[in-house]
Amino acid sequence: xxxxxxxxxxxxxxxxxxxxxxxxxxxGYGFWLSLHAKHSLFPTQTFVGLDNYLYLLSDPEFWESLxxxxxxxxxxxxxxxxxxxxxxxxxxxxxxxxxxxRGLVLFPYMIPTVVxxxxxxxxxxxxxxxxxxxxxSLGISDEPINWxxxxxxxxxxxxVSVWQFxxxxxxxxxxxxxxxxxxxxxxxxxxxxxxxxxxxxxxxPQLASVLFITILLRSIWMFxxxxxxxxxxxxxxxxxxxxxxxxxxxxxxxxxxxxxMGSAVAIVMFFMLVGAATTYFxxxxxxxxx
Amino acid sequence: xxxxxxxxxxxxxxAVAVLLTFAAFPLLWMGLTxxxxxxxxxxxxxxxxxxxxxxxxxxxLFEQTHFVTYFKNSVIVSSAAVLLTLLxxxxxxxxxxxxxxxxxxxxxxxxxxxxxxxxxxxxxxxxIVMRTLGLANTHMALVLAYCAFSLPFALWMLRTFFQSxxxxxxxxxxxxxxxxxxxxIHVVIPMALPGIIATGILTFILAWNDYIFARILISSDNLKxxxxxxxxxxxxxxxxxxxxxxxxxxVIIPVVIVFSYVQKFLVAGxxxxxxxx
Numbered sequence: 001x002x003x004x005x006x007x008x009x010x011x012x013x014x015x016x017x018x019x020x021x022x023x024x025x026x027x028g029y030g031f032w033l034s035l036h037a038k039h040s041l042f043p044t045q046t047f048v049g050l051d052n053y054l055y056l057l058s059d060p061e062f063w064e065s066l067x068x069x070x071x072x073x074x075x076x077x078x079x080x081x082x083x084x085x086x087x088x089x090x091x092x093x094x095x096x097x098x099x100x101x102r103g104l105v106l107f108p109y110m111i112p113t114v115v116x117x118x119x120x121x122x123x124x125x126x127x128x129x130x131x132x133x134x135x136x137s138l139g140i141s142d143e144p145i146n147w148x149x150x151x152x153x154x155x156x157x158x159x160v161s162v163w164q165f166x167x168x169x170x171x172x173x174x175x176x177x178x179x180x181x182x183x184x185x186x187x188x189x190x191x192x193x194x195x196x197x198x199x200x201x202x203x204x205p206q207l208a209s210v211l212f213i214t215i216l217l218r219s220i221w222m223f224x225x226x227x228x229x230x231x232x233x234x235x236x237x238x239x240x241x242x243x244x245x246x247x248x249x250x251x252x253x254x255x256x257x258x259x260x261m262g263s264a265v266a267i268v269m270f271f272m273l274v275g276a277a278t279t280y281f282x283x284x285x286x287x288x289x290x
Numbered sequence: 291x292x293x294x295x296x297x298x299x300x301x302x303x304x305a306v307a308v309l310l311t312f313a314a315f316p317l318l319w320m321g322l323t324x325x326x327x328x329x330x331x332x333x334x335x336x337x338x339x340x341x342x343x344x345x346x347x348x349x350x351l352f353e354q355t356h357f358v359t360y361f362k363n364s365v366i367v368s369s370a371a372v373l374l375t376l377l378x379x380x381x382x383x384x385x386x387x388x389x390x391x392x393x394x395x396x397x398x399x400x401x402x403x404x405x406x407x408x409x410x411x412x413x414x415x416x417x418i419v420m421r422t423l424g425l426a427n428t429h430m431a432l433v434l435a436y437c438a439f440s441l442p443f444a445l446w447m448l449r450t451f452f453q454s455x456x457x458x459x460x461x462x463x464x465x466x467x468x469x470x471x472x473x474x475i476h477v478v479i480p481m482a483l484p485g486i487i488a489t490g491i492l493t494f495i496l497a498w499n500d501y502i503f504a505r506i507l508i509s510s511d512n513l514k515x516x517x518x519x520x521x522x523x524x525x526x527x528x529x530x531x532x533x534x535x536x537x538x539x540x541v542i543i544p545v546v547i548v549f550s551y552v553q554k555f556l557v558a559g560x561x562x563x564x565x566x567x
Contacts, residue, residue: 008389012397015382015441022438023404033415043422090305101306103553105313107542110549112499114517115538116522119320122531128332130319137335163312171556177559188378217406225409227501234525246410251435254506263414270411 034264037090040257045188062265067246071154072229074221076161080218083162085207086171089199091170102174104177109167117231120142120160124148134170153238161228165221169214176210212284219280220273226250245269317542323534326364331532345533347541357537359512360519362444367515368497371436375444375493378437380486384474398449405442409502419507423531427481431507432515436497444489450477486556491548498530498545516541 034052038045056062091102108116124131124147147156173225180203188198226246233239233247243251243267253262294302296348324347326340351357376433386398416435417426424430437551455478463473479486520537527545 004392008385008394011385011389015378015431016397016400018378018434018438019401019404020442022416022434024400026412026419029415029419030412033418040418041421087309088307089315089431090302093302094304101310102335102557103550105309106553106556107317107546107549108313110495110499111542112316112517113501113525114521114542115320118520118538119316119450121417121524122535123316123319126494128334128336128531129337133334133336147317152448162314167313169419172378174557186294194459220406221408224410226408226410231501231521234521242345244406249414251408259418266411266414 013218014204027073030263031267033260034267036260037258038254040259040262045260046160052261052280053268055261056264056268058148061243065243065245065248065265068154068242069223069246070241072157072161072244073219073225075158076165076222077215080166080169083214084214085173085211087166087223088172088173088177089203092281105169106167109171110178111123113164114225114231116160116164120156121148124156132216148235150238150241153232153241157229157232157242160232161222162227164228165218169218172210172214173207176207180206193236201240216277216280219276223273224269293562320535321539324539326532330534339421347509347536350450350533351528351540355523356511356514356519357393357523357540360514360516361540362442363429363513364498364515367432367436368494370429370433371497372490372493374437375440376490378484379441379448380443381487383445384478385453386445386449387452388460390437401442405446409439413502413506416503420507426507427509427513428507431502432497432500435503435507436493436500440493440496447487447492448482448490451482457479473546484555488552491552494548497543497557526546 002066015199033045035047035049036045036049037051065227075248087105091098091105123129126132126144126146129144129147132141133143136144145152145155184202184206185198188202193201225244227246229242229247231252233242244267249262249265251262252258252265256262291365298546322338322340325343325345327342327344327346330337330340332344348373410524420431425434456495459469459477459481460473463477464470468476499517500515504518505521516537520534520541522535524534
């Protein structure tokens, strides 16, 4: 029995109103802001049309933030996927203490970003960090590495991000693995398929749909990732080398007080995502359904 | 399942050990550092276990910083966000499952669409809206922000739970003369309780962990929540590693406690996107 009618709508309405006023409206307002020159703290603004966008086109800092943002998001997404899928296949095997291991491995994803960042800043500390101790005493490096200097800051940031977010991929893939019917594997064995063939021809096609959505979500979230990057930029002097687009939008708005320009960066990010997501759907959606 | 050979078991064991070390050891190291006196923290070569475990790092955190205030603020804001989210999402999800009305599918699609928004895309206009409403620098602004960010997955997850409850049970109760409201309170809610608790916990974790909204919406020190408070503590002066690690340890304790409850739902695939980020 599904009752027809208004009471259902009334039940959803409060939630819907909140969503519209607090997420959809701000997105629209952000677009409007991007067409204005507006100080972040004062209530007045001037309409400038597309000037903010035109300025960005010739702004080297903007292009640099795009380049750095792409390096950051592409490398973290690839590494998370590889590590997440491998870990999921591993934790799908049965072994003693499996449930506890599953729980522990998910922790990095559940803790506050600030904790992830400070604990890795401690692990990677120049003078007293465990990582440098290990590298030097194993003879891999002659002297402690300055993980937060210009040459290594991006690597450190990628390490922290992959550590923090691979459990998401692990979770999604593990849940799907559990629902693959075992008959498929039995049938493949009868046909003489070895472990590699079983992975390629049974597991992988079954994972296609979950990987499709996982890659989409992770790409959106890594490209727009703010807190991990921002907290890594605090101190160390190499902030400039990990200034991704979200950080640039933040700086424009809250350090230079140019809310219109900051919004323009955010809107550019939004349209790039819409474009990328549409292309992605167009390229892979068909395959996914077959 | 076929039996594994000795080598296969060794390989599996090693792989699990490597994975576990990568994922969990940094957290263990944070906890161990938090319990060491400073002479041991900076000992070279470093030692794994504290020789003279101490609570002095936690003591300094309580006495010399506003950690306790931040903790209280985090508890207030996160609990209020959970309450408001459930208050809106439980009836909402029920309405979306049990009633058919014009635009229902479109509403469900909109909800899914908003789920993909990242905070940075709405934080700038959101901040200006809150300033205009006079809500900047209040806990209310944070509660509203967390509620808006939790609602999409809360609605989605609860909808799945309600769908899994056979409708016959409500009908039976109503045939026995119970009103629809009573049928929901006495039959549906108890059955959906595990899902409601899990949704509440995921909302709690989202609110408890948030940095960006709290950074931008809160400026008074006495209103700050833990993530911003800790970040400021870290940036304030020469880093007191023992104290900072102690703060990290204390912040994740509530997460660890509630997480053991949701873990089984997460691994089984219920709302694995519950915590976004």
